[in-house]
Amino acid sequence: MSLRDPEIIVALDFPAAAPALDLLARIDPSQCRVKIGKELFTRAGPAFVEDVAGKGFEIFLDLKYHDIPNTVAAACAAAADLGVWMMNVHASGGRRMMHAAAERLATLSRRPLLIAVTVLTSLAREDIVEIGLAGTPGENVLRLATLAQDSGLDGVVCSPLEVSALRGACGSGFRLVTPGVRPVGAALDDQRRVMTPADAMRAGASYLVVGRPITAAADPRGSLDAINAEVAAALAG
Ligand code: C5P
Secondary structure, X not given: OOOOOOOEEEEXXXXXXXXXXXXXXXXXXXOOEEEEEHXXXXXHHHHHHHHHHHOOOOEEEEXXXXXXXXXXXXXXXXXXXXXXXXXXXXHHHOHHHHHHHHHHHXXXXXXXXXXXXXXXXXXXXXXXXXXXXXXXXXXXXXXXXXXXXXXXXXXXEOOHHHHHHHHHHHOOOOEEEEOOEOOXXXXXXXOOOOEOHHHHHHHOOOXXXXXXXXXXXXXXXXXXXXXXXXXXXXXXX
């Protein structure tokens, strides 16, 4: 099976390059993208990102930049130089920060996608009250996603439970990147509010971030193939 625009982004949540490379040797870059986050990036560095890109994998560099506009724009340009496909910033950095980052990337011949984190799903209502935000987490997610779209960003990271409302509010072209998905029967690990890959796609997700159901599987390729088949069936149906 060859996919033109794979929906699955495999989260490379490994503490070092070696186990990540072992996993990459067992999956096919035409069947998925990969996500490199703060731990692996901090341990393995930019050279590792270039190495993974050189193997043909499209990379979502999940470093969630949040700083003054000039600093974030420069960091985004540096990430683009590594050849990544997608990167992210915190929407709470504000309109000028997001706009500066989007404008800087727009000058590049091969522009990566730029998406935003709205409200971290680890924050409950009392946490957002404590940091001074009015309204429910859901209201803040919607406001920050709209702000990200207005600021020229390509999409947001969101929980499966937020996909449907955000798809309605932000329209069809806005990328919704959704972790917290589990195939039927898979271990939940530390995820609490999950959806199946099929349900998340039907709700309007663009891409699904999947970690342990693939990375901890005895047969990662088989697990990825099964999830891709489930997604293809959901999109066809
Ligand atoms: O192993 P699992 O499928 O739970 O991995 C999900 C990935 O998505 C991890 O890299 C996790 O940090 C990330 N993520 C998440 N929930 C969020 C945001 C990111 O699970 N709200």
